[in-house]
Amino acid sequence: xxxxxxxxxxxxxxxxxxxxxxxxxxxxxxxxxxxxxxxxxxxxxxxxxxxxxxxxxxxxxxxxxxxxxxxxxxxxxxxxxxxxxxxxxxxxxxxxxxxx
Amino acid sequence: xxxxxxxxxxxxxxxxxxxxxxxxxxxxxxxxxxxxxxxxxxxxxxxxxxxxxxxxxxxxxxxxxxxxxxxxxxxxxxxxxxxxxxxxxxxxxxxxxxxxxxxxxxxxxxxxxxxxxxxxxxxxxxxxxxxxxxxxxxxxxx
Numbered sequence: 057x058x059x060x061x062x063x064x065x066x067x068x069x070x071x072x073x074x075x076x077x078x079x080x081x082x083x084x085x086x087x088x089x090x091x092x093x094x095x096x097x098x099x100x101x102x103x104x105x106x107x108x109x110x111x112x113x114x115x116x117x118x119x120x121x122x123x124x125x126x127x128x129x130x131x132x133x134x135x136x137x138x139x140x141x142x143x144x145x146x147x148x149x150x151x152x153x154x155x156x
Numbered sequence: 157x158x159x160x161x162x163x164x165x166x167x168x169x170x171x172x173x174x175x176x177x178x179x180x181x182x183x184x185x186x187x188x189x190x191x192x193x194x195x196x197x198x199x200x201x202x203x204x205x206x207x208x209x210x211x212x213x214x215x216x217x218x219x220x221x222x223x224x225x226x227x228x229x230x231x232x233x234x235x236x237x238x239x240x241x242x243x244x245x246x247x248x249x250x251x252x253x254x255x256x257x258x259x260x261x262x263x264x265x266x267x268x269x270x271x272x273x274x275x276x277x278x279x280x281x282x283x284x285x286x287x288x289x290x291x292x293x294x295x296x297x298x
Contacts (some may be wrong), residue, residue: 091230094257101263132227
């Protein structure tokens with residue numbers, strides 16, 4: 057399988073290289089489908105991360121570009137959800153013992 | 157000087173009055189004609205002489221884009237104090253209220269966010285430990 061390359065492995069590893077972005081994924085794994093407000097409030101109250109809303113918004117864009125989250129509009133609301141599939145294949149290239 | 161009034165921009169005053177009284181459980185306090193609209197306030201039955209919430213028309217052209225931008229990001233326009241966010245969440249959900257944020261512990265409070273059907277998101281919050289000090293409304297509990 058060459059999934060990592062085809063979905064942009066570099067982008068995914070770069071997205072995961074940032075601790076704030078990993079914390080965002082932690083919180084979305086805790087509960088999926090969150091508004092930007094909920095994500096920001098969780099980062100502040102649970103992790104003491106005082107990033108601006110704009111900064112969090114940019115982190116979400118990086119995560120979405122890497123295929124790790126998906127943002128969807130539902131009426132007037134916008135929700136963000138974690139995409140687990142790319143993560144499941146993250147280490148296949150080293151774990152499945154096959155040549156690529 | 158003291159604060160006696162808070163306001164929420166609503167898209168329809170009559171609809172807002174029904175939601176804030178019938179669903180949320182506030183009481184109408186003042187209702188007088190004011191031009192094409194009304195000076196319309198509600199209060200909490202737990203504090204009838206307390207802060208009034210003005211259900212203010214969102215007719216100003218800047219009001220709606222402002223509200224829509226907040227709603228898209230899930231930002232509540234204001235926050236109300238409740239004794240227990242989780243039980244209030246159950247009650248309101250059973251009454252058909254749409255929540256965009258289910259109850260979650262955020263530091264010292266448990267908070268949830270719902271749609272007031274008039275173009276706003278509203279937060280409800282209670283202390284994680286009921287006797288843990290000042291409540292969200294500023295009154296001492298316990």
